[in-house]
Amino acid sequence: MPGGRPTKPLSLVQGHRTKAEKEIRQEAESALLTGQRLKESKEVKDNPIAHKEFQRLKKLLKAIDKDDDLSGNIINTHCLLHAECKEFENMKEKIYGDLKELEEAYKKGEIDFLDYIDNKNRLQDRIFSCDKKIMEKRKMILDISKENIMTIQSALRSIPKKPPKKEKSKMAALLEKSQAK
Secondary structure (H helix, E strand, C coil), X not given: CCCCXXXXXXXHCCCCCCHHHHHHHXXXXXXXXXXXXXXXXXXXXXXXXXXXHHHHHHHHHHHCCCCEHHHHHHHHHHHHHHHHHHHHHHHHHHHHHHHHHHHHHHHCCCCCHHHHHHHHHHHHHHHHHHHHHHHHHHHHHXXXXXXXXXXXXXXXXXXXXCCCCCCCCHHHHHHHHHHCC
């Protein structure tokens, strides 16, 4: 990644910019949008966790005028993965509860030591399995986020920040060249 700060959308740029700079950036940014607002898929609407995440992202994207449906599929996928991750986290918490109940049963003498160890190992394996699934989902979310941001960043990097400098006329270049001798 080149040094310096990453390029921001014009709506987030602070400081003085000339009208020409703003106009060039606005035109280039507009060329990256379809004009169709971000749409929520049926699967996301039907899942309360994914729906809440979609609403959150849509609001954030709208604040920077990037709530375009061109990225709708990836945003919906991100929201579903977020919901799946939460579901595995809830499942893991329930297994921890089962593990505590198993411990209590052993302490009360309701089960013998070998059954306790066997069941404890199985529950711990399920916890590790949930952890693995959660990490897989988080990695997918991170990959989508990186790709989405990188795509936006690379598109924004191609936008000129300043208006192009006017080239000197051939006569001015010739005069400058003759004065240099």
